[in-house]
Amino acid sequence: MKILVVEDSSSMRAYLTTIIEGGTESYDLEIVEAASGFEALKTLPHHRFDAILTDINMPDINGLELVSFLKNHPVYRSIPIMVISTESSDEDRRRAAALGAEEYLVKPFQAPDLVEKLRRLLKVA
């Protein structure tokens, strides 16, 4: 399985990757990282993703705009999305859901929460 992690902070990306790798050792999981919305858009045609995790606050295009694009795209609309953002952006969380994001995770979160939501997203037990 392949997942895309979109996050502009390199250490947050590294942290997410570490947690995901640690929590999903039993699956054959490949993580592709993107440091911005643009990078995400660029990398999309080259992979078949089973899930996408994205931050909201990013330069160029933000997470909501990315979700909007994906959920309106004939090919990508079926990829489940988890938006990861901070508690302060309550309104943005509502908007992410309205755009069709399947899961929402609030930073700071506990590692097991991320793993659990990811499993749900990937529909694996």
Added chain:
Amino acid sequence: MAREDDRAKEEFTGEAEELLDTLSRDLVDFEAQGTSVRPELVNKIFREVHSLKGLAGMLGFVEISELSHNLEDMLDRLRMGKIAITKDLIDLLYDSVDSLNRLVIAINDPSLSGLVDITALARRIHQIITNQPAQKHEDPFTELTLDEQTKKSLTEYEEHRLLENVRAGKYILALEVTFDFTDFDERLRALTSSLADAGEVISTLPAIPADGVSGIAFRLLYGSTLNDAAVAALAPDAKVSSLRKTAAPAIARTEGTTAAPVVEPVAPVEEEMSLRSLSQTVRVDIAKLDHVMNIVGELIIEKTQLESLTRALSTQQARMASHELGKISRNLDRKLNELQKSVIEIRMVPVGQIYSKISRTVRKLARELNKEIELVLRGEDTELDKMMVEELTDPLMHIIRNALDHGIESAEERRAAGKNPVGKVTLTAYQQGNSVVLDVKDDGRGIDPELIRNVAAARGLIGEKESIDQQRAYELMFTPGFSTASAVSEISGRGVGLDVVKKNILDLKGTIDVVSKVGEGTTFRVSLPITLAIIQALIVEAGGEKFAIPLTSVEESLRIYSRDIRTVERREVFTLRDFTLPLLRLSDAFSMPDDHDHGPDTKWFVVVTRAGEKVAGILVNSLVRQQEVVIKSIGERLKTIPGIAGATEIGESEIVLVVDVGSLIDRFGGRAREVRAGVLVS
């Protein structure tokens, strides 16, 4: 998990430091732009704090997380236009960034924790937030025809910006573009930055292109002072449409059929609500200026060739042609000078830009050191090349830190010495010829050459019993390895010594000198060329090679004979009006074949050069002429050779090396003309 935690901690500190560094620089811009700050900058600062908070929260750095959370809350209100920009707010931002910096440092050095009082900062933040009246929420969409998808994809902030633009009477436009998948990011960034001059790109929504078109489409929401026709001319690839329901926005519409973009005046009253106002200032990418500067440089080379052609033509037969050419050349010269001056001027910014930062740091340091300091800042309008100002900040701060930490005594000590208990540090910037001089003067304890000697001896820089004069003592302070352990206190930076300061200044083709008197104080004098690119130079010939010596470093030149040259302490010298002038030969400096010396009657020229307070004579065989040269950098291999600033073309495709007098004197020695302790001769 422990090791993973360590790795995460390490990555976090690295990124946090980077973030805080960018943040500090953005704050300086923020303060400089004042109430007319660009919303994009406020949002950028918000995002930086937001990222920091997210990171800190994840990794359990409670204090950083809490402080950045409060800060983020305040910045969110700021970007949403709910609170105003005040001096208190700016001060608070600086103090907070400062505290965040300390907290990040304390992660790796627990002995430093407990130094930051985040509750006090939280109180101040709370105060600023609650002092502002609440604002009623308005719906920006009523006046617009906006499709559902775009509407839904706006973040709360973007919605706010849209509202501000609607309120300010801007044209609200939608731009649709389709780019190829290979380079959409670059092309979109180029488009966005060309739009930024006349408005604000509020949102960028990627979309699927129309049927049968490959690539990726974007829908940009743009608030602008330009109407749709003008924006269409600015962005020819885009489909532009207006989103306002009412035909005429609040700002006066220019009915024009011309394709050229028309910048329309915006009613100033409307601007009050917005963070943004249109100022007279144009922000120019320095790379573009560099490009123009390069063109000027190449033009100057062309001009030089024209001149040499004119000289070659001045025979009897071609006198008329030569005369005409001469006239053209002179006119070209005048125009070039004008162009050059104006380009240089565009690059200039007042050094006052960094003064605010300095005064804040001084205030903070004084508090920490428990010293009372009066800081006097002069000459803030003195202008310097933008790049130089940037590069200058760190070394200058270092010198000032030194003055506060080591120079100024404690209040008790000062009282005992019969001095005003309040220490005084004066930073003065002024222009002197083609240089900008910055003096950092303190009225502290001064530099005791004996102490320097002891430290230098202890560090093995000089012999145990070696005695040194004052000038040598000052020089030793700038030697690598001199910086004392006690100097590596938190105040004087992270173990960076004056040697690094000196290197930074030399890299800018500047000089640094120090004059001090025990008990009275110290002055550090930094002198920098106003710009680096084009200079007046004296072309000389030595050992069969031509060299260019920057005229700013030349004091005078005179003719002497070999018999006038004496040798003192194995050093060639020449007596110039009672002053013993040390001489240096370019052949020695650059390891070239020896100059031809044919006995005591051989004629020489001495070019008396100065770098900072030191002078030295350069011996050359002849003076060729004076001319303008464009300094080009030379390859990595020659870069390390001291004494060479670069290369230049002096016409007829002749390439010569440009002498860097500063590093030459530094390497081969010069002499201060007047060593009067405590007083700089100006």
